[in-house]
Amino acid sequence: MRANPFTRTVTTPATAEEPQEVALHDPLMGHQLMESGPSDPRSLPITPEDIDSDSWPKVQFSPISETPITVIGLHGGAGASTFADLMGEGVSDHGQGWPIPPEDTALGVVAVCRSHWRGLDAADRFTQQWAAGMLPEATLLGLVIVDDGPTLSDGQRRAMRRLLKRTPRGIHVPWVEAWRHASPGSGRIPGRITRITRALHKAAADL
Secondary structure (H helix, E strand, O other), X not given: OOOOOOOXXXXXXXXXXXXXXXXXOOOOOOOOOOEEOOOOHHHOOOOXXXXXXXXXXXXXXXXXXXXXXXXXXXXXOOOHHHHHHHHOOOOOEOOOOEEEOOOOOOXXXXXXXXXXXXXXXXXXXXXXXXXXXXXXXXXXXXXXXXXXXXXOOHHHHHHHHHHHOOXXXXXXXXXXXXXXXXXXXXXXXXXHHHHHHHHHHHHHHOO
């Protein structure tokens, strides 16, 4: 059969497929990226006299770059180094001490803990001290809770939801099985994490 001379097949040049975003389901937050909480501790009805725990340790901060942001772990093994790597170049793990930057230097701080009992207890003590105005030397950008296992108990969920609303930004990092075997930076970072870190960088830039 002869082809119809009045019709023709239009072909388009092959184009490279756009890389698909790596999905990361958050069983705690759903589609919500982060919780919003108080941005100024002076607005909260708590004072240093209300705190019954030792003052959070403070450490002098020496910037390693022009990036006005650092990450602290609220306890050993909090996941601060991992989250600092996810934040990108110029952001480092500052240890467990609240940073005291040089005079007239704006600094945003991201506090990180794990979702187990020790981590949530540390986050409870830390957020209370921040709310009481005991950590005025730098600006708290938010609290990040990193899952310590593939599932969360009902008690963990309740405590995490409460804690995530105590700071300007409450962020949850779900369990990622692949990160048990390889560095998060060795593969494509989930789009959800990328959007979170971009929001934190923007907040720090606006200080």
